[in-house]
Amino acid sequence: MKTLQKTLLALAAGSLLSMGAQAAVSYGNGYTGQPYVGAKVGQFDLDVDGAEDPTAYGVYAGYNFDPNFGMEAEFVGSDDADYRGGDINAKSYGAYGTYRYAFPNTGLYAKGKLGVAKTEVERANTTANAFNGTDKDTSLAGGLGLGYSVNPNFSVEAEYDKLGSDADLMTVGAQLKF
Numbered sequence: 001m002k003t004l005q006k007t008l009l010a011l012a013a014g015s016l017l018s019m020g021a022q023a024a025v026s027y028g029n030g031y032t033g034q035p036y037v038g039a040k041v042g043q044f045d046l047d048v049d050g051a052e053d054p055t056a057y058g059v060y061a062g063y064n065f066d067p068n069f070g071m072e073a074e075f076v077g078s079d080d081a082d083y084r085g086g087d088i089n090a091k092s093y094g095a096y097g098t099y100r101y102a103f104p105n106t107g108l109y110a111k112g113k114l115g116v117a118k119t120e121v122e123r124a125n126t127t128a129n130a131f132n133g134t135d136k137d138t139s140l141a142g143g144l145g146l147g148y149s150v151n152p153n154f155s156v157e158a159e160y161d162k163l164g165s166d167a168d169l170m171t172v173g174a175q176l177k178f
Contacts, residue, residue: 033063033064033065033066034063034064034177034178035061035062035063035064035177035178036061036062036063036064036175036176036177036178037059037060037061037062037175037176038059038060038061038062038157038173038174038175038176039057039058039059039060039173039174040056040057040058040059040060040074040076040157040159040171040172040173040174041055041056041057041058041171041172041173042055042056042159042169042170042171042172042173043055043056043169043170043171044056044076044078044090044167044168044169045167045168045169045170046088046090046121046166046167047165047166047167048083048088048121048123048166050083050084051081051082051083051084051088051123052081052082052083052088053081054078054079054080054081054088054089054090055078055079055081056076056077056078056090056169056171057076057077057078057079058074058075058076058077058092058171058173059074059075060072060073060074060075060173060175061073061074062098062175064098064100067100067102068099068100068101069097069098069099069100070097070098070099070100071095071096071097071098072094072095072096072098072113072115073094073095073096074092074093074094074096075091075092075093076091076092076094076169076171077089077090077091078090078091083123083124086123086124087123087124088121088122088123088124089121089122090119090120090121090122090167091119091120092117092118092119092120092163092167092169093117093118094115094116094117094118094141094161094163095115095116095117096113096114096115096141096142096143097113097114097115098111098112098113099111099112099113100147107148107149107150107155108146108147108148108149109146109147109148109149109155110144110145110146110147111143111144111145111146111147111157111159112142112143112144112145113142113143113145113161114140114141114142115140115141115142116138116139116140116141117138117139117141117161117163117164118136118137118138119136119137119138119139119141119163119164119166119167120134120135120136120137121134121135121166121167122134123135135166137164137165137166137167138164139163139164139165140164141161141162141163141164142161142162143159143160143161143162143169144159144160145157145158145159145160146158146159152177153176153177153178154174154175154176154177155174155175155177156172156173156174156175157172157173157174157175158171158172159171159172159173
């Protein structure tokens, strides 16, 4: 990752966290905005012939403006998986608007998100007739998930994301709310 990309990612994450620290807007129902951070693990489903699907790991940060609407930014990377005598890996950067629906009288909630994601799939192998290099795709992306709030400040989620034409992502994760 280039220095400029690292700097921009650090600034964006810092901005999300500092917004939450200063948010104290009441919505009339006693709810104030709530920032959160989380980590996830799962598997990329890459649409690449001859490739195994790599294990995914990621971090995300978000902010709930009210109990239903919010925003979220994430980075998900992968380990190397086998690809025609070589390796394949993937990473994705995304920014999303989110919507949560809390099921009444339970800790369960459904989550939907829609935004943009930049997905990079890198292939390196020794076979002459296989593609070597990196595919980069920035496109509309979205996801659906199901979560459970263990307590007001901690929850777990399972999620499916469509990242573009070449990659899907299935993850489980946990988040800490401030």
